[in-house]
Amino acid sequence: MNSLTLTRTAAVVITVGIGIASFVLSFTALADLAARAGIPESLAWLWPLIVDGTILQATMAVVALAGLEGQRRNRRYFWIVLSTSAAVSVVANGWHAVLPDSAPVSPWLAAAIAVVAPVSLLASTHGLSLLTRVSASRPRAIADPPLRAPLVDAAPGLLDEAEMPTPPPVDPALLPWADVADVIVARGGDADADTVAAVLHLCFERDLSPKTIGRQLGVEQRVVHDIVAVGDELLRSGDVSVERVAV
Structure with missing residues (x-):
């Protein structure tokens, strides 16, 4: 000891x-x-x-x-x-x-x-x-899958294609909201860009209530309200645009 x-x-x-x-x-x-x-x-x-x-x-x-x-x-x-x-x-x-x-x-x-x-x-x-x-509430690890593939710690050509790691799946429904999420995160807040994009998608495309979104993602309802308010303001101002997709 x-x-x-x-x-x-x-x-x-x-x-x-x-x-x-x-x-x-x-x-x-x-x-x-x-x-x-x-x-x-x-x-x-x-x-x-x-x-x-x-x-x-x-x-x-x-x-x-x-x-x-x-x-x-x-x-x-x-x-x-x-x-x-x-x-x-x-x-x-x-x-x-x-x-x-x-x-x-x-x-x-x-x-x-x-x-x-x-x-x-x-x-x-x-x-x-x-x-x-x-x-x-559900753990964030389940609610928010990573949207970016991890970097490979090897130089190109050193691994065969069969040995290359498979990147995690990217949710296509969240990609249109990535730019809006980056703007909101840059303004400061309690959530990361992936969570913000998920909130915007569920609110504006799925028409879910903030209470349901918070419960589904494991995020406080107050945080969801703030994200939706800022996102709505950005969309109305025309500072950002989103090509909405039906998923």
């Missing part, structure tokens, strides 16, 4: 230990604060579970969405939930430390503690709906 592997293993063990210790201490403080705010002692332990559970869900969602394209808006939502719930936990722990022993909390603090449960329920439920929609 080299030093790097040893360090990583030790870091995992230390992180798990710190996480367990932090959870226990935070749980104790938040449960006591909830009891002082008027929540029955038999139920006060639920309040820290709500706060820390929201933090855990948002953290897992941020990690799960980190490698997926077209999920910038969803990641932003979970980052907001994570930051807000972590701030609630930190402030509540600090407030518990400065309160006199066994002293009741102010009505305003009791009200703030009471609203955490329904707000967390709303945030976690909406987060679950977002994650469900993401899991139902």
Whole structure:
């Protein structure tokens, strides 16, 4: 075992230990604060579970969405939930430390503690709906086949025709939209040229709705709307032209 592997293993063990210790201490403080705010002692332990559970869900969602394209808006939502719930936990722990022993909390603090449960329920439920929609989308590798053949790392004439690699099939329906897609990508956006061409083809030639296109290609509906709007503007302005084909 080299030093790097040893360090990583030790870091995992230390992180798990710190996480367990932090959870226990935070749980104790938040449960006591909830009891002082008027929540029955038999139920006060639920309040820290709500706060820390929201933090855990948002953290897992941020990690799960980190490698997926077209999920910038969803990641932003979970980052907001994570930051807000972590701030609630930190402030509540600090407030518990400065309160006199066994002293009741102010009505305003009791009200703030009471609203955490329904707000967390709303945030976690909406987060679950977002994650469900993401899991139902198809991978981009299936939705967007490459339109360009890979370069051959050999000089011409060194390979027989039988040994030459076969280029991937090119979807002829997308070729008329290639120039429009290049213009849209040059203006900036969240999708590559192949995805933009596929969106334009499905919208203007297949007459599919943005919701259906997004579901079929695994792209956010907002991104589809933006691509269609810019494409329609370009076509109306006459800056680009498309010889539409029936496929």
